[in-house]
Amino acid sequence: MQFEQAQQTAERLGVTVRAIQKWANEGRIPGAKKVGREWMIPVGLVKPLDKVVISDKPKKIRMAMPLLNSSFTPGKCREYIDCIPDEDDRKIALGEYYYFSGQAELCTKTVEEYLDSQDEALRYSAALLCSFANLSRGHIHLARFAMDRLKTDMIKGLRSEATAELHAIGIFTATTAAVLLHSPVPDIPPLEKYLKFLPAGLKLFACYVLAHKAYLEKNYEGCLAMAEMSIDLCPNQYPIPEIYCRSVMVMALTNLKRMDEAKAQMTELWKLAQPDGLIEVLGEHHGLMQGMIEIFFKNDYPEEYKKIIEIVYAFAAGWRKIHNPDTNHDVADNLSTMEFTIAMLYSRGWKAKEIALHMDMSERSINTHIQCIYEKLQVNDKNSLRQFMLT
Amino acid sequence: MEKVKHKTFSLDGDIIEVKFRYDNECDVWHGEYPDFIESPRYTPGGRPWINVTKDDCEYSTSEYGDCGGCEHLMKQSETDLIGVCMKDNLKTIIANEEAI
Numbered sequence: 001m002q003f004e005q006a007q008q009t010a011e012r013l014g015v016t017v018r019a020i021q022k023w024a025n026e027g028r029i030p031g032a033k034k035v036g037r038e039w040m041i042p043v044g045l046v047k048p049l050d051k052v053v054i055s056d057k058p059k060k061i062r063m064a065m066p067l068l069n070s071s072f073t074p075g076k077c078r079e080y081i082d083c084i085p086d087e088d089d090r091k092i093a094l095g096e097y098y099y100f101s102g103q104a105e106l107c108t109k110t111v112e113e114y115l116d117s118q119d120e121a122l123r124y125s126a127a128l129l130c131s132f133a134n135l136s137r138g139h140i141h142l143a144r145f146a147m148d149r150l151k152t153d154m155i156k157g158l159r160s161e162a163t164a165e166l167h168a169i170g171i172f173t174a175t176t177a178a179v180l181l182h183s184p185v186p187d188i189p190p191l192e193k194y195l196k197f198l199p200a201g202l203k204l205f206a207c208y209v210l211a212h213k214a215y216l217e218k219n220y221e222g223c224l225a226m227a228e229m230s231i232d233l234c235p236n237q238y239p240i241p242e243i244y245c246r247s248v249m250v251m252a253l254t255n256l257k258r259m260d261e262a263k264a265q266m267t268e269l270w271k272l273a274q275p276d277g278l279i280e281v282l283g284e285h286h287g288l289m290q291g292m293i294e295i296f297f298k299n300d301y302p303e304e305y306k307k308i309i310e311i312v313y314a315f316a317a318g319w320r321k322i323h324n325p326d327t328n329h330d331v332a333d334n335l336s337t338m339e340f341t342i343a344m345l346y347s348r349g350w351k352a353k354e355i356a357l358h359m360d361m362s363e364r365s366i367n368t369h370i371q372c373i374y375e376k377l378q379v380n381d382k383n384s385l386r387q388f389m390l391t
Numbered sequence: 392m393e394k395v396k397h398k399t400f401s402l403d404g405d406i407i408e409v410k411f412r413y414d415n416e417c418d419v420w421h422g423e424y425p426d427f428i429e430s431p432r433y434t435p436g437g438r439p440w441i442n443v444t445k446d447d448c449e450y451s452t453s454e455y456g457d458c459g460g461c462e463h464l465m466k467q468s469e470t471d472l473i474g475v476c477m478k479d480n481l482k483t484i485i486a487n488e489e490a491i
Binding site: 334349351352363364367370371372374375376378380381382383386 | 422428446454456457459471472
């Protein structure tokens with residue numbers, strides 16, 4: 001190895017001799033050696049190593065999705081957010097509020113600056129929120145970008161020396177995006193193994209994600225048990241995760257044709273969601289709730305019903321674009337929400353008579369609607385209809 | 392002005408004419424099909440006319456419980472929403488029930 005004097009290194013790098021000596025004393029110049037009172041620096045040094053700060057305080061792990069993880073009192077969500085001491089957490093929580101109350105554009109505007117944050121939890125939160133919010137906004141390339149960031153970051157994080165808690169957050173956010181958007185779950189450890197590392201609120205939401213996965217696998221009894229038990233075992237009430245758990249219970253009960261119980265769960269869900277206007281969940285799950293939203297909201301909560309339907313249209317349009325990017329067959333967008341609900345039920349094996357009873361309509365009307373649906377989708381049997389629906 | 396057209400369905404010696412109205416908003420023609428569940432109709436050969444949305448029967452080959460997916464349903468063209476059931480067992484049963 002060849003060496004030069006500190007003076008030569010300083011001139012070459014455009015810094016003072018004092019700076020070179022300081023770096024060498026701090027051990028930030030690999031290979032530097034002291035000869036007498038002078039430092040000899042290896043030729044070719046470009047810059048010193050980064051300064052290492054040794055602290056005896058353990059590094060505080062920031063939690064992703066602070067609002068999802070909070071047990072705020074229903075009706076006092078905005079007050080809770082305003083009192084969050086950390087500014088970044090407060091902004092992410094505000095973004096979450098905007099998303100869960102159906103204000104997708106405000107959500108992305110609030111959180112997208114965190115997509116490049118140095119803090120993993122902020123980055124994960126922003127990526128998860130942007131994946132879903134951009135779907136509703138129809139900005140599919142931005143939704144895909146956020147989802148890819150989530151997966152890449154999470155995989156990179158798993159290879160690092162990060163703690164189990166941080167790994168858990170990464171796996172939680174990546175699995176959530178994959179399951180709820182019906183994408184293949186990336187090749188990562190199963191979320192079930194990392195539940196114990198999540199805080200209570202995120203754990204409850206993770207249980208909703210796993211229950212939703214069971215639902216998609218047509219394990220309706222399992223889905224129901226999982227969601228119900230998760231709520232019962234939770235030490236506190238976490239409104240947003242509980243709203244989602246109850247939504248998947250409504251879906252499972254409707255599939256099991258236990259309609260009175262489904263309505264009871266919808267009532268409990270609405271008690272939690274109504275005070276803060278957290279209606280996004282209803283828009284996202286409209287199709288899978290198979291008419292329960294029409295039955296519950298259309299007559300008794302017409303204003304909310306109108307807002308929910310707007311979310312349904314926006315979310316469903318984005319959903320189709322992300323799942324069928326190359327198809328020209330976008331006529332499914334022409335279905336009204338009523339037709340979509342009937343199509344969902346019919347494609348899941350419900351008979352016209354059963355749908356008529358469920359929706360409080362005549363069988364003739366239902367048959368007419370189904371014919372109309374067939375014409376709009378250019379199909380002529382149930383099997384072809386199933387391909388258009390969210391199954 | 393509303394766009395209207397008529398289409399003739401001719402199967403097993405029987406002819407049905409259906410009126411279609413054009414839905415401008417959805418760019419789709421909607422047919423005013425007879426409801427054969429409410430008002431059954433048979434061909435001269437004794438075979439029943441069927442709406443594809445009708446629930447299937449014990450002789451069905453449909454995987455999803457609809458006459459539209461059954462191989463016994465004969466249609467004039469693939470995209471039609473009505474047809475005639477060619478299952479001999481069914482022809483006998485229904486025609487006799489109606490006679491009673």
